[in-house]
Amino acid sequence: xxxxxxxxxxxxxxxxxxxxxxxxxxxxxxxxxxxxxxxxxxxxxxxxxxxxxxxxxxxxxxxxxxxxxxxxxxxxxxxxxxxxxxxxxxxxxxxxxxxxxxxxxxxxxxxxxxxxxxxxxxxxxxxxxxxxxxxxxxxxxxxxxxxxxxxxxxxxxxxxxxxxxxxxxxxxxxxxxxxxxxxxxxxxxxxxxxxxxxxxxxxxxxxxxxxxxxxxxxxxxxxxxxxxxxxxxxxxxxxxxxxxxxxxxxxxxxxxxxxxxx
Amino acid sequence: xxxxxxxxxxxxxxxxxxxxxxxxxxxxxxxxxxxxxxxxxxxxxxxxxxxxxxxxxxxxxxxxxxxxxxxxxxxxxxxxxxxxxxxxxxxxxxxxxxxxxxxxxxxxxxxxxxxxxxxxxxxxxxxxxxxxxxxxxxxxxxxxxxxxxxxxxxxxxxxxxxxxxxxxxxxxxxxxxxxxxxxxxxxxxxxxxxxxxxxxxxxxxxxxxxxxxxxxxxxxxxxxxxxxxxxxxxxxxxxxxxxxxxxxxxxxxxxxxxxxxxxxxxxxxxxxxxxxxxxxxxxxxxxxxxxxxxxxxxxxxxxxxxxxxxxxxxxxxxxxxxxxxxxxxxxxxxxxxxxxxxxxxxxxxxx
Amino acid sequence: xxxxxxxxxxxxxxxxxxxxxxxxxxxxxxxxxxxxxxxxxxxxxxxxxxxxxxxxxxxxxxxxxxxxxxxxxxxxxxxxxxxxxxxxxxxxxxxxxxxxxxxxxxxxxxxxxxxxxxxxxxxxxxxxxxxxxxxxxxxxxxxxxxxxxxxxxxxxxxxxxxxxxxxxxxxxxxxxxxxxxxxxxxxxxxxxxxxxxxxxxxxxxxxxxxxxxxxxxxxxxxxxxxxxxxxxxxxxxxxxxxxxxxxxxxxxxxxxx
Numbered sequence: 001x002x003x004x005x006x007x008x009x010x011x012x013x014x015x016x017x018x019x020x021x022x023x024x025x026x027x028x029x030x031x032x033x034x035x036x037x038x039x040x041x042x043x044x045x046x047x048x049x050x051x052x053x054x055x056x057x058x059x060x061x062x063x064x065x066x067x068x069x070x071x072x073x074x075x076x077x078x079x080x081x082x083x084x085x086x087x088x089x090x091x092x093x094x095x096x097x098x099x100x101x102x103x104x105x106x107x108x109x110x111x112x113x114x115x116x117x118x119x120x121x122x123x124x125x126x127x128x129x130x131x132x133x134x135x136x137x138x139x140x141x142x143x144x145x146x147x148x149x150x151x152x153x154x155x156x157x158x159x160x161x162x163x164x165x166x167x168x169x170x171x172x173x174x175x176x177x178x179x180x181x182x183x184x185x186x187x188x189x190x191x192x193x194x195x196x197x198x199x200x201x202x203x204x205x206x207x208x209x210x211x212x213x214x215x216x217x218x219x220x221x222x223x224x225x226x227x228x229x230x231x232x233x234x235x236x237x238x239x240x241x242x243x244x245x246x247x248x249x250x251x252x253x254x255x256x257x258x259x260x261x262x
Numbered sequence: 263x264x265x266x267x268x269x270x271x272x273x274x275x276x277x278x279x280x281x282x283x284x285x286x287x288x289x290x291x292x293x294x295x296x297x298x299x300x301x302x303x304x305x306x307x308x309x310x311x312x313x314x315x316x317x318x319x320x321x322x323x324x325x326x327x328x329x330x331x332x333x334x335x336x337x338x339x340x341x342x343x344x345x346x347x348x349x350x351x352x353x354x355x356x357x358x359x360x361x362x363x364x365x366x367x368x369x370x371x372x373x374x375x376x377x378x379x380x381x382x383x384x385x386x387x388x389x390x391x392x393x394x395x396x397x398x399x400x401x402x403x404x405x406x407x408x409x410x411x412x413x414x415x416x417x418x419x420x421x422x423x424x425x426x427x428x429x430x431x432x433x434x435x436x437x438x439x440x441x442x443x444x445x446x447x448x449x450x451x452x453x454x455x456x457x458x459x460x461x462x463x464x465x466x467x468x469x470x471x472x473x474x475x476x477x478x479x480x481x482x483x484x485x486x487x488x489x490x491x492x493x494x495x496x497x498x499x500x501x502x503x504x505x506x507x508x509x510x511x512x513x514x515x516x517x518x519x520x521x522x523x524x525x526x527x528x529x530x531x532x533x534x535x536x537x538x539x540x541x542x543x544x545x546x547x548x549x550x551x552x553x554x555x556x557x558x559x560x561x562x563x564x565x566x567x568x569x570x571x572x573x574x575x576x577x578x579x580x581x582x583x584x585x586x587x588x589x590x591x592x593x594x595x596x597x598x599x600x601x602x603x604x605x606x607x608x609x610x611x612x613x
Numbered sequence: 614x615x616x617x618x619x620x621x622x623x624x625x626x627x628x629x630x631x632x633x634x635x636x637x638x639x640x641x642x643x644x645x646x647x648x649x650x651x652x653x654x655x656x657x658x659x660x661x662x663x664x665x666x667x668x669x670x671x672x673x674x675x676x677x678x679x680x681x682x683x684x685x686x687x688x689x690x691x692x693x694x695x696x697x698x699x700x701x702x703x704x705x706x707x708x709x710x711x712x713x714x715x716x717x718x719x720x721x722x723x724x725x726x727x728x729x730x731x732x733x734x735x736x737x738x739x740x741x742x743x744x745x746x747x748x749x750x751x752x753x754x755x756x757x758x759x760x761x762x763x764x765x766x767x768x769x770x771x772x773x774x775x776x777x778x779x780x781x782x783x784x785x786x787x788x789x790x791x792x793x794x795x796x797x798x799x800x801x802x803x804x805x806x807x808x809x810x811x812x813x814x815x816x817x818x819x820x821x822x823x824x825x826x827x828x829x830x831x832x833x834x835x836x837x838x839x840x841x842x843x844x845x846x847x848x849x850x851x852x853x854x855x856x857x858x859x860x861x862x863x864x865x866x867x868x869x870x
Contacts, residue, residue: 002693002697002698002699004689004690004692004693004697005689005690005693005697005699005705007682007685007686007689007690008686008687008689008690008709008749008753010686011682011683011686011742011745011746011749012708012709012711012712012746012749014742014745014746015711015712015715015720015743015746017727018720018723018724018726018727018743019715019719019720019723020723021723021726021727021730022719022722022723022726025726035729074622074625075622077615077618077619077622078619078622078623078626080615081615081616081619092858094619094623095858096851096854096855096858097623097626097627098623098626099854100630100847100850100851100854101626101629101630103803103807103850103853103854104630104807104843104846104847104850105806105807105809105824105846106807106809106810106824107807107809107824107827107828107831107843108633108827108843108846108847109629111633111827111831111839111840111843112629112630112632112633112843113629114831115629115632115633115636115644115840116628116629116632118644120632120636120644121632141625141626141629144626145626198714201716202716202717202718202719204717204718204810205809205810205828209828209831209832218718219716219717219718219810222718222719222722223718223813223814226718226722226725226814227813227814232722232725232726235722236722236726239716239718239719239722239723240719242716242718242719243715243716243719246714246715246716247714250714
């Protein structure tokens with residue numbers, strides 16, 4: 001191993017120690033009213049599937065799936081324009097508008113949606129704030145920059161000559177898209193979709209602020225248990241569930257992209 | 263005998279299971295221009311890197327001026343290197359690039375100034391000193407790279423395919439320029455190339471490399487006219503290799519005809535391989551000594567000559583260059599009578 | 614058709630930003646849109662609210678220290694990844710990027726438990742350690758791209774001209790890595806300044822950084838103070854992104870063209 005890796009390895013070691021602590025506590029017994037845990041137990045993982053939490057897990061998966069699909073649909077046209085525009089000006093404009101929310105941070109962005117969804121700007125025909133609908137809008141907005149960048153990267157790898165070839169063979173623009181562009185951008189769609197899904201599974205600030213305590217996703221449960229009830233073992237088990245789901249999905253992304261490379 | 267300026271003794275270099283250079287011995291003499299010539303993957307660039315110190319030998323020693331420099335890092339070897347990609351520093355101007363080695367040698371500013379000016383003059387690039395390398399044409403970049411490598415008067419100049427990135431016209435101009443510069447500076451030079459025309463036109467001696475070994479080492483004329491192995495005969499110029507059986511010390515039977523072969527004495531009854539350059543064959547009217555018949559299979563008209571592929575009676579193929587205008591009209595299927603002069607044959611080592 | 618869709622979608626992307634800025638000038642504590650007048654009182658509120666002052670100072674401290682540690686560590690790692698004689702290069706690369714994929718609540722709770730075990734619950738050290746790990750992937754990635762675009766012959770050329778490895782690094786490698794280092798620095802600063810979830814777990818009223826203070830404020834109050842602070846954030850971010858695009862050509866960074 002090169003000595004140049006040592007500082008970075010030290011950083012990772014601290015990070016690994018934190019995850020190890022999390023793992024250890026997930027196996028310790030929670031003693032209500034005390035920060036001292038009891039002996040070894042699997043009770044925390046059994047509690048994850050208790051009736052009061054199953055709803056949160058189901059909501060998380062459903063919201064994440066909906067977010068993924070909606071984000072894909074909304075991000076595709078923007079990504080296409082970004083990858084295909086000839087003008088550097090337009091490209092810069094789209095990039096800046098896309099990246100700015102990426103750089104503004106979760107709290108500012110989520111607070112902005114509190115304002116928009118909270119009947120200050122327009123009066124919504126149906127309640128938005130503190131509902132799953134509102135959380136969904138916030139999650140889609142949150143996932144857009146990532147998805148746009150992944151799709152645009154995939155699209156910019158497609159030589160426009162294929163599209164011209166399809167047109168010369170008599171395909172209408174719609175057919176060119178369906179039979180050539182879309183299939184060729186499939187790698188980006190799959191990895192973008194999986195990454196957004198994985199990220200959304202552990203989303204925290206959006207459901208916390210836009211859900212207002214009425215919509216709970218896995219991460220909110222972790223925060224409630226860990227920071228409000230001081231049930232660190234229970235929170236640790238939930239956090240590991242989120243970690244496991246994320247890792248499983250991202251392993252799938254890696255597997256798929258290395259299959260394509262082979 | 264004078265000591266060699268650069269000497270490799272039994273140098274071997276392995277990359278994992280691949281042997282790039284195999285027990286190579288090579289001595290380069292004072293003021294000599296030596297070309298390492300071979301196809302890609304033959305080990306010529308690795309050999310150059312062994313001299314430069316970018317790669318250390320797995321076994322063997324590298325000597326410069328008789329001194330063992332194996333294991334000495336490149337910055338202490340005092341050589342000049344021109345890279346295939348030129349490797350001009352993109353963040354420095356032309357002058358700063360050329361001055362780089364002088365500054366590493368902690369030379370006084372005035373001296374640096376003077377030497378950089380001289381070096382740029384040598385390569386006729388004085389006006390471009392303030393520009394960035396990326397603003398120059400390929401040929402100009404090449405000359406900057408040369409000036410940068412020569413300016414601190416290194417003991418040896420190493421050139422790694424320096425002309426490969428240039429287009430044909432520029433390449434020929436640069437070839438002449440390299441020769442002129444070598445003559446005026448007189449520096450010992452090792453030159454890596456896969457282009458035989460470059461090697462034949464520039465080098466005092468050529469080392470033809472194949473599979474990490476030197477197949478033949480000698481002056482260009484000797485390499486071209488007396489290739490020692492089939493590989494060299496194939497790689498340098500076009501040639502036809504004919505298989506036959508020796509019937510006497512100077513006589514070989516090929517395709518039913520008898521050929522008188524000059525040069526080395528053959529062992530009667532042995533199978534031999536003879537190589538002949540296509541420009542040495544001649545069309546004749548009458549049968550006689552050293553004349554074989556062949557049926558034309560292909561014609562490629564090239565202006566000054568026509569390349570004729572023909573087949574002998576026993577199926578062996580011969581390549582003939584017929585100067586234009588051709589003495590007889592050429593057509594596919596026609597039978598030609600070929601005269602193969604005995605002194606034009608090269609007897610190949612049996613390997 | 615496509616153009617209209619793109620414009621509408623970009624409007625969707627920008628809508629919250631516009632609303633936040635508009636609301637920040639609202640003269641009353643009750644939010645209304647469009648605002649009934651213009652007022653800077655919420656900006657004054659931001660600048661005088663003691664908890665924001667304290668949190669801003671914490672942000673500067675934590676981000677400054679985290680970036681100062683992560684930049685050299687990540688740069689060395691990127692150099693080793695591309696240039697070192699390294700076995701399992703891909704495994705190392707994946708490891709250095711791994712903090713990116715760990716959910717914030719998992720990392721946050723892990724650091725909280727670790728801090729409690731070490732008796733560091735009231736210390737900024739844990740915050741800094743967590744931020745270093747979280748920004749490291751961005752530094753490694755940005756610098757790695759630059760290292761990969763660097764022709765290895767340039768370092769060899771410097772060596773052949775007599776430069777020691779250290780001098781070659783100083784005079785050739787480092788100047789050519791500047792864009793990558795700058796991009797890494799930019800990402801690290803932005804990510805650290807905006808980090809929220811992990812920091813929420815491991816900070817208290819004394820050590821908390823700006824996003825955590827803002828979160829607490831949003832949960833407890835409804836006046837437009839946060840809109841004003843957000844607007845300041847947004848303005849700063851736009852300037853940074855615009856500068857980055859101008860000098861780094863973000864299209865090249867993200868689209869690999």
